[in-house]
Every structure is written in C-alpha cells, then in structure tokens.
Amino acid sequence: MLDVDQILADPGVRIVVCCGAGGVGKTTTAAALALRAAERHGRRTVVLTIDPARRLAQSLGLTELDNTPRRVKGIDVEAGGGELHAMMLDMKRTFDDVVLQHTDPAKAAEIFANPFYQAMSSTFAGTQEYMAMEKLGQLHARGEWDLIVVDTPPSRSALDFLDAPARLSRFLDGRMLRLLLAPARSGGRSMFSFVTASFGMFSRVVQKVLGAQLLTDLSGFVAALDSMFGGFRQRAEQTYQILQAGETAFLLVATPEPDAVREAAYFAGRLGEERMPLAGLVLNRVHRPAVTLGAVESRAAADRLAGLGGHDATVDVLRAHAALAQQAVREEQVAQRFTEAFPAVPTVSVTAQPADVHDVDGLRTIGAAISRS
Ligand SMILES: Nc1ncnc2c1ncn2[C@@H]1O[C@H](COP(=O)(O)OP(=O)(O)OP(=O)(O)O)[C@@H](O)[C@H]1O
Numbered sequence: 001m002l003d004v005d006q007i008l009a010d011p012g013v014r015i016v017v018c019c020g021a022g023g024v025g026k027t028t029t030a031a032a033l034a035l036r037a038a039e040r041h042g043r044r045t046v047v048l049t050i051d052p053a054r055r056l057a058q059s060l061g062l063t064e065l066d067n068t069p070r071r072v073k074g075i076d077v078e079a080g081g082g083e084l085h086a087m088m089l090d091m092k093r094t095f096d097d098v099v100l101q102h103t104d105p106a107k108a109a110e111i112f113a114n115p116f117y118q119a120m121s122s123t124f125a126g127t128q129e130y131m132a133m134e135k136l137g138q139l140h141a142r143g144e145w146d147l148i149v150v151d152t153p154p155s156r157s158a159l160d161f162l163d164a165p166a167r168l169s170r171f172l173d174g175r176m177l178r179l180l181l182a183p184a185r186s187g188g189r190s191m192f193s194f195v196t197a198s199f200g201m202f203s204r205v206v207q208k209v210l211g212a213q214l215l216t217d218l219s220g221f222v223a224a225l226d227s228m229f230g231g232f233r234q235r236a237e238q239t240y241q242i243l244q245a246g247e248t249a250f251l252l253v254a255t256p257e258p259d260a261v262r263e264a265a266y267f268a269g270r271l272g273e274e275r276m277p278l279a280g281l282v283l284n285r286v287h288r289p290a291v292t293l294g295a296v297e298s299r300a301a302a303d304r305l306a307g308l309g310g311h312d313a314t315v316d317v318l319r320a321h322a323a324l325a326q327q328a329v330r331e332e333q334v335a336q337r338f339t340e341a342f343p344a345v346p347t348v349s350v351t352a353q354p355a356d357v358h359d360v361d362g363l364r365t366i367g368a369a370i371s372r373s
C-alpha cells in the first residue's frame with residue numbers, strides 16, 4: 001500500500017506532483033498533502049494550486065490571484081515548526097514575468113501590447129500547463145521550500161501536463177511561426193486555413209480579435225520573441241529534468257471509474273517512458289460499506305423482510321446497503337485494471353466524503369484518509 005507519510009516526511013523529496021484526469025480530486029489531494037506535510041511533518045511547504053474552487057481557495061486564505069505564495073494562517077503547525085504557503089497560478093502573469101526576464105522593458109512593453117501575445121498568453125490551449133511548469137521551475141529555483149506540492153491543470157487528458165510545454169515551445173520556435181507566415185507574405189490566404197487547422201479554437205479567437213491586423217502583429221510578435229525562443233525551450237527542458245530527478249514524486253489521482261483509471265494507466269506508462277518517478281496511485285472517492293454485509297446477503301434479507309409484509313425503513317436501509325456493496329465491488333474491479341497493469345505501483349483508497357471538501361478540516365480528513373491514520 002502507498003505510504004504517503006513516508007513520502008511527505010522524506011527530506012529527499014522536494015516536489016510532489018498530483019496528476020490525473022479532470023475532476024478526480026487533484027486540487028483537493030494537493031492541498032490536503034501540503035497541509036499534512038506542514039502540520040504533521042514540520043516541513044516548510046508551498047502548494048501551487050490551479051483553478052481551485054472558490055471556497056477552497058478562501059479557506060486557504062487565497063482571495064485574489066496574485067501569483068505568489070501566501071502563508072496559510074490558523075493551521076496547526078506550532079509543535080512541528082512547519083509552514084504552509086499557498087498560491088493560485090495566474091498563467092498570464094507568469095507568462096508576462098517570463099517575458100520580462102528575457103528582454104528589456106521597452107521590448108517587453110511592445111510584446112505585451114501585441115494582440116497576438118495577449119491572445120496566446122490567455123487562451124492558448126496548453127499555456128496553463130506550460131506556465132504551471134514554469135512556476136514550478138521558479139519555486140524550485142528559489143530554493144526556499146522543503147516541499148513543493150503541485151496541482152495540475154484541469155485538462156481533459158492528464159498527459160497534457162507533460163506534453164504542453166513541448167508543444168508550446170515547438171510553437172514558439174521560430175521555424176513554426178515562419179512557416180505560418182510564409183504563404184501570407186506572398187499574398188496568399190492559405191495561412192488562415194493553416195492556422196485554423198492547426199490551432200482550432202485559439203486561431204478563431206485570434207482571427208476575431210485581430211482581423212486584418214493579424215499579419216503585421218504576427219511578424220512583430222515573431223521578431224520580438226525571436227530572441228527568447230532559446231530561453232523558453234531551455235527552461236522547459238530544465239523543469240523536465242527536475243521532474244525526472246529523485247527529489248520528485250508523482251502521485252496519480254483517479255476515481256474508481258473506467259475513464260479515470262484508464263487515464264491514470266496511460267499516465268503511468270508515460271511516466272515510465274520519461275523516466276519520471278511515479279510514487280503511487282490515490283484512488284479517490286471510493287465507496288466502502290461500513291459493515292461487511294455483502295450485496296447479495298443484504299438484498300436477500302431485504303426481500304425476506306419485505307415478503308413478511310414489512311415494508312419499513314429496515315428494508316430500505318438493507319436495499320441501500322446492497323446497492324453500496326455492489327458499487328464497492330464494481331469499483332474494486334475497475335481499480336484492479338490498474339493494479340494488474342502496474343503491479344509495482346502502490347495504491348491507497350480515499351473514501352468519498354459525504355460533502356465537498358472546501359475547508360481546512362475537510363483537507364485534514366482527506367490527508368488522514370490518504371495516510372491511513
Ligand atoms: N474524497 C472526496 N470526497 C468527497 N468529495 C471530494 C473528494 N475529493 C474531492 N472531492 C470534491 O470533488 C470536487 C472535485 O475535486 P477537485 O477540484 O480536487 O478535482 P480536480 O481533479 O482538481 O478537478 P479539475 O480537473 O477540474 O481541476 C470538489 O468539489 C471536491 O471538493
């Protein structure tokens with residue numbers, strides 16, 4: 001079984017990345033683990049959250065998107081000397097910061113004013129993933145944290161987190177943009193169709209925003225960014241290397257549903273290929289009956305009781321229990337698909353809570369459930 005406390009307590013582990021399909025509990029898990037690392041293991045911890053639910057953000061003291069870690073107050077860290085800091089990723093600001101670091105203020109102002117940049121820094125599919133990586137790189141480089149817990153964006157596919165930086169830096173690569181520009185320079189319209197085909201939604205936004213201005217802006221953008229391409233790529237590569245290092249632990253999060261488990265399995269395979277350290281699978285929101293009365297038994301008991309003429313609350317309870325027991329069996333079967341494919345990857349189950357997790361107490365409960373204590 002996955003021993004999360006061992007990971008959180010290990011001074012050699014400096015980064016925990018929570019990955020998984022959309023809506024499985026990545027943000028909740030990341031926040032719960034960070035809280036536990038600070039409270040139980042006395043570590044100076046920062047959690048990088050991405051689009052947390054409003055109430056969760058509020059309970060962590062995050063009221064605005066200011067792109068820097070803020071200390072979470074009112075948690076139980078006195079005895080252990082740990083600290084919890086939390087932040088929400090602001091992808092546009094992170095992108096702006098990268099630009100500022102790579103160029104002089106005048107050039108930067110030019111880039112910021114460019115509508116092409118504005119569209120890309122806020123709507124490009126993959127920008128959020130790329131900027132999450134970028135922010136992780138920044139937090140890591142500052143060297144002031146014992147532990148950085150990273151939440152990943154609500155992508156359709158968990159793999160987007162690993163793929164987006166490469167995709168974006170390929171896009172930012174001059175060759176790609178020059179290719180886009182080439183037919184336009186010779187007066188053709190083919191660039192639009194090419195852009196549309198390649199970038200879908202993004203290009204529709206660009207076209208709407210820019211119209212005829214596009215070509216001028218795009219060449220200006222290319223010229224301005226040209227000097228930074230190397231920097232972008234190099235940083236993405238550096239962060240990739242950090243993710244491959246022994247100080248990183250990936251935790252996959254999945255709900256016991258076929259799609260989420262399949263996604264987790266893809267991701268596990270990919271981490272293996274990338275030689276990135278997978279620590280384990282958190283199976284979140286599982287249903288577990290409190291008593292060991294099987295579905296068949298409790299349904300039989302309900303039927304017998306109903307047959308005796310009594311349609312009372314007990315019959316309903318037994319039937320509800322039967323449904324829950326059956327769901328638990330189904331969930332176990334789904335989870336088994338993962339463990340059969342990756343027998344060496346330890347897992348732990350977290351029970352579905354009766355309500356959403358949006359406060360510190362709720363996070364503590366999740367942390368305790370993940371750690372089995
Ligand atoms: N064990 C649990 N029991 C009950 N509710 C849970 C549990 N884990 C998470 N939730 C709830 O499920 C919802 C989704 O969780 P969360 O936001 O952490 O998922 P996510 O993977 O980050 O989603 P997204 O992909 O959209 O970012 C939240 O409302 C959260 O409170």
Ligand SMILES: [Mg+2]
Binds near residue numbers: 028050051
């Ligand atoms: Mg989330």
